[in-house]
Amino acid sequence: MSWKNYLSDRQATYLEDFRAFLSIPSVSAQPAHSQDVQRAAAWLAERFKRAGFLQAEVLPTAGHPVVLAEYCPYPDRPTVLFYGHYDVQPADNPERWNSPPFEPTIVDGRIVARGASDMKGQVMAFLLAAEALIATGALGLNLKALIEGEEEIGSPHLPEFIERNKERLRCDMIINGDSGQLSETTPLLSLGVRGICGLEFDLTGPSHDLHSGSWGGQVQNPLHAMAELVASLHKPDGSVAVKGFYDDVEPLSPELREWYKKIPWDEEEMKRKLGVPAFYGEAGYTPWERITGRPTLEVNGMWGGYTGPGGMTVIPSTAHAKITCRLVPHQDPDRIVALVKAHLEEHLPKGVRLEVRVKEAGAPAFRMRADHPVAQAAKEVLTELYGVPPVETMFGGSVPILSTLKKLLGHDPVSFGFGLEDELIHSPNEFFRLSSFEKGQRGYAMLLLQLAK
């Protein structure tokens, strides 16, 4: 029997399996659900075994456990490692859900449940693809699946887990399933994401709020100092003014700039979509270069003083700001945070004190070559699956797991998943298309076969 027939014969059963997986509220962020997280891990390991994996275990971490499944019967063939997660976002505000978040409901060809798109749907699709290939004897390589339970809380224990199990996780290629396509008709090949680091800081002037009539003019207003300090972080040309910020940034190569030009960008449509009167950014770069090829510094929050209705004539004691930077390859998150901190200290206006709090460790950027063999294989599969070649692009956001996997396991992870942008992940009524569930099974099978060639 062909693997394709094997899959199509079993779609009704597979959908029941998917429902069962979605019914377990594996919310990693909420201690009340820690038993459910354990239960989901156990269910998944068991299902991997049923799929024909020779080993599938629930392995402990200092937090939620990792599911590690292995099918490695071929000592001389390459090994592919699949990364995914079985934990889900919280599903508070049940009144905003049209059906209970952990009672999967099918509406118009979509399965509605928390975690459907992010990412139990892709984990199941991969598992079922592997099952079909194993069952029909078509799989010509070794497989490992590393499915963690803490992605939605920032994967705090995953690096340590990988370090500790490095030998066992050894592989030749990595697929990241926590990913998606551009639309139902256009596939996507992501070749990179930016890194991230962040800090927050307070400026304190007087020890308590002062009356702005009695004291205005004689003490530094922390809000004025904040404005001055934040304004000092950028130059008039839109670039970041922090000394050393661009030190490790490689200029965009002519080849890369040519490549960027091919990414579609309709300025008027984007303006409408974002609702901005005009675009604005670092001078000398195109939109996609700015978003993915250049580092940025953004204030995500800034506040102080009276913010309620009406007026209150106060000079506040303190002002606050939160900053994150997005990084490109070779920029070290710790070094960038240190440079920003030094800038704040050096440009501190008179009359206020500065306190900086660095956020938990950042993540470096990830970028891979378009001619990487796994990327090329993914491209071929996507072209066949969708009938058109994938849009090759990079993203401005950050996926710390990519650089973590590369650093610890030595290979570029290729993102290959089937989520779509409109599937309300992290929101009420999250859903996954049944067509994507089925297409995902075929897609993963085709990719594994391609990689086995």
Added chain:
Amino acid sequence: MSWKNYLSDRQATYLEDFRAFLSIPSVSAQPAHSQDVQRAAAWLAERFKRAGFLQAEVLPTAGHPVVLAEYCPYPDRPTVLFYGHYDVQPADNPERWNSPPFEPTIVDGRIVARGASDMKGQVMAFLLAAEALIATGALGLNLKALIEGEEEIGSPHLPEFIERNKERLRCDMIINGDSGQLSETTPLLSLGVRGICGLEFDLTGPSHDLHSGSWGGQVQNPLHAMAELVASLHKPDGSVAVKGFYDDVEPLSPELREWYKKIPWDEEEMKRKLGVPAFYGEAGYTPWERITGRPTLEVNGMWGGYTGPGGMTVIPSTAHAKITCRLVPHQDPDRIVALVKAHLEEHLPKGVRLEVRVKEAGAPAFRMRADHPVAQAAKEVLTELYGVPPVETMFGGSVPILSTLKKLLGHDPVSFGFGLEDELIHSPNEFFRLSSFEKGQRGYAMLLLQLAK
């Protein structure tokens, strides 16, 4: 009988009158108390009549009524108008009061009740002083008392009331009783306050919050624009950068600068009191000159983006700020607001839209000459009452009623009251010293006698 004996014979009864007045919860801000406000006005008019005033009426406004009392038997003698208010601040949070706010309680020589210091205590002191002088035949001038019921909500209907009753309020001298002394042992002569005007504004970039990873670098961040715009409002020397802001400001005369030098200022003590690492203000001016002699522009609130715990990688759609300016003589509040608005428009960073909301009408500054005859009389009385001459100063805050009275009635109001800074006005457990109540009666009597000379 001397007026002094008349007063001292009646202190027990007067304290009961004061208690009765304080027991009426005349909270102007709360509709639930509007009957109480009416009741306080009626009680007060009746008490003025009992004090010997020939007329005392409760006169309507579009809001709470005004009490107008008149004792004008001397066609050839001057007329003094006393300004005060009988409304009080709300007294919410009863659990923070040691005794019920409208059940006056005497503790350690202090009467604790909402409105005791601000300013039923001074209104009663003036009324009782007048009673004693009328009863003993000592008063050699005409008296008018204008006691409003909306001071704590910004006197919205008082200007219109004064306009409408200009003839009836005609006078030769004005005393403002809503005032205080420097301490129990040091009197104060206030010769001016700054004016005020304000506005608030929003900056809007994208029509909704954006992910700072996906879009950071390509759209203007309203928080960056806000920082840049707010920073543009001041020059490096601490002066206001708004074009035309100082156009109508008279340079400080050498005489005034000499006068300023006499106001006590202990820099180290003030630093400790305000808890600032250093003072900061417009270059070239002394502390008191900055606070009372020069105009300022202060941001009272500024906010946007994520302000909760942890991080959130957002580029907010909007950023907000509230601004007030303190004005010196000749600066017109409306013109200054228009100049600030023009500055914001002119310096608006790229990629954001501006919306400005002007607050309700501002107030011009008030300043009077130290050699004004009523000020001189007040100075003599205070010197006699306290045994030391008053500290002559101006204040940085704003008392809109002063410029309103001057503009509509044509005379400089002299502030002469007996509140002290520590009496918790506008806070739970407001109190008034019984010694101030008694000293106030004598003080007002002495001032009226001095003015009759």
